[in-house]
Amino acid sequence: MSETEEPSLLTQVVRNDAFKVTVLFAAIWALFYALSAFLGYPTYGVVATLRRVTFLAAVYAIAVLALNIQWGYTGLFNIGVAGFMAVGAYTTVILSANPGGSPPGLGLPLPVGVLGGILAAVVIGLVAALPALRLDADYLAIVTVAFSEIIRLTLNSPVLIEITGGASGFDNLPTSPVQSLLLSDPGSIISEPTAIGAFVFGLGEPLGLTRIVLINVVYTVGVLVVLLLVYLLLERAGKSPFGRVLKAIREDEVAAQSLGKNTQSFKVRAFALGCGLMGLAGILWYAMGPRASVVPANFRPELTFYIFIALIIGGAGSNTGSIIGGAVFASLLYEAPPLLSDVVVKLLADYNVTLPSAPGNVVTTVASADPLAVLAFLLANIDTLRFIFMGVLLVLLVQYKPDGLLGDRTETAAAVPISEDSRPAGSDAGGETDE
Template sequence: MSESASDSPAAGALDVLRRVFANDAVKVAAMYLAIWVVFYAFADHLGYANTGKLALVRRVTFLAAVYGLVVLALNLHWGYAGLFNIGVAGFMAVGAYTMAMLSGAPTGTPPGLGLPLPLGILGGVLAATVIGLVAALPALRLKADYLAIVTVGISEIIRITYNSPALSDVTGGARGFGNLPTSPATWLLYRNPTDPTSDPTPVGDVLFSFAADYGIQQFAVVNTVYTVGVLAVLLGVYLLLERTGKSPYGRVLKAIREDETAAQSLGKDTQNFKVRAFALGCALMGLAGILWFGMGPRASVTPATFRPNITFYIFIALIVGGAGSNTGSVLGGALFASLLFEAPPIVRSIVTDAFDVQADPANLVEALVPVASGELAPLAGFLLNNIDTLRFIGIGVLLVVLVQRRPDGLLGARKETASSVALTEDTRPTGSTGRGAAAADGGETDE
């Protein structure tokens, strides 16, 4: 008897592969590995030295991690509780500015308080939480688009306040806060964190010596260590929100998202749940602002950094990954930061070098007219020279396709956790007369 198609080695291997990629950790690891391979290949093709290769891979990893962190925070609002918050940038600004003002050097301009960096980070997160609570109490009584209008208004109030000349002695005004604390990575790698020429610590000595064997400079090592720290924070936040989503609290948030009136009819104080979710999400946004703009490589805290467009970028990443999925949030942040945001300028450099495109038409008409006679160089030149603008058109097209073909995003259409244990199995010990493992309230018990 011939072997059936379902029993063939190829089908078996495909089934094993499908089971492996059903694991969320494998999905995320595979995505990051693919990004590293692609951008290393880009750097190698452009002839970068080892320092340049590491710097490019590190930069895209850093952006993927911080985007993933903010998207996770937004997913708690929109994906779990259905709260339409488009003031993300404002809460990021509160976290970054508060940390800078608390931990900046007293001799800087504007002066900081000079507190230890951990206190500055904690203060920034708490400030974002408090602002989130103050905003949530009146705003969460509103629905859908009205809530969106209020949150974007709050974000702009925050940005304009930091930009105000009247507060320039405290916030730096339009020039921003330029005297930021030293990156935490320098505390691990240098004996004197404020002096990069000082002797390295034992850990720094090992890493710098290893990097020197491959011609990698110390600044690239410092930035890479910091990026690894951001990845660790991303993992911690992901695990926290996964636990939150599967808890009774998370299931109430999902019930509010689907039908708040039904949740209220079951005796849940929906306003209290929404306020707590909003405050936690704002705290994580403040932390993301600190890690992204307050302590990262080339850190800078200026009001212009926190314009509404950054909120829209984060929403796009959430839509790509799929609202309601923490894994989708991480993948969406990585895809947006790498392929949609960082890759186009590098692709332009590769194509320009490979084909020596010299044409530079002034507008689209001048680029399209020669196409009728078979000349493609003007069109190619126009596309390459305007790739920074055209990529946003590409993002818009991608959103239209996603809304039409896959409105739930890459991982948004997933089964919700209805109970802390499987409802289809009786896990009671043999002979037990107690009630089943699946409690009627979705897993909560009074014991």
């Protein structure tokens, strides 16, 4: 194919980002459906498994997109992601929770609480950014992770137990918006459904799906819609003059300054935007929905590292890569290992293979030289070993695919692809000039 020849329709479809994301999610759903069906899960169990994987993929993708605007676009090394997610989640529940509960909330409408959580994350991001962005990347990383830990330890402090709930967390969570949408009494799962609820339950209950599963499915669909909106926002921002300046700062800040750009202002705005979206991810993940649990332990530094691994998998600087990285990490690295462990155990049981008791430590396991003992040890410690898998994958990615799956794609710095001839067909080589 010559350089000027238009690619075929099939080639355009395969190269399309929406096609890649759709194929990835279809493959993930097919894998988890097969694993769940093999384990003999009932219909509601299979649907619950698919929903859980989809939910985690979506919230991870939102958090990775937020980090991508900072690290992938601007080169700001923020490893305090978990802290800004905590600010969003805690602010939302404090603003929207029942005033009569413990700890008491302010009882404001949930949309106000969500907006307040996002704005609080933006403000805290600005407070951290104004002094920290004057530092080099290594020192910025130290400041952000320290800031994140200060936030977590403050929320964990017994001094603020009347406000945050301390180490036990904020148990007085606001009512799920989906339950308000589907049930006449959101506080009772067995209450009469609304018109929308009657429609949703009427579709799912004949298939053996419980109300809890259906409510969680609807919430996950809502999170996917939010993910799409965030993606479109950042795609538009990335192709705007604002986004092109951020990329210029990432490549050479001095060159951007020489062109008259106030790089400090752009970095502050990019950092604040990313922090606001991190707050949104924390709200959707922990303040509402099926995994609602606002506890300081949820916001440990390892959460930040998970999100960084997902960004590295997808490719820094690529919004589509951020979604792919979040989905791959949440499904294949986080959720799949325990399920695969159950599959192996079932296969062994089907073939009447009895595993010995798992050895107490890896030294004993290796010394035994018994393949079944090694397998028993691996299955018993799968939750711990998956962190080793993550580390090995990270090393391999950095070694062989440092740009990630989609991070090596070339991007135009101009608003239009200036390398292509955009003149109408049949136009002369000459023409009018601007002079």
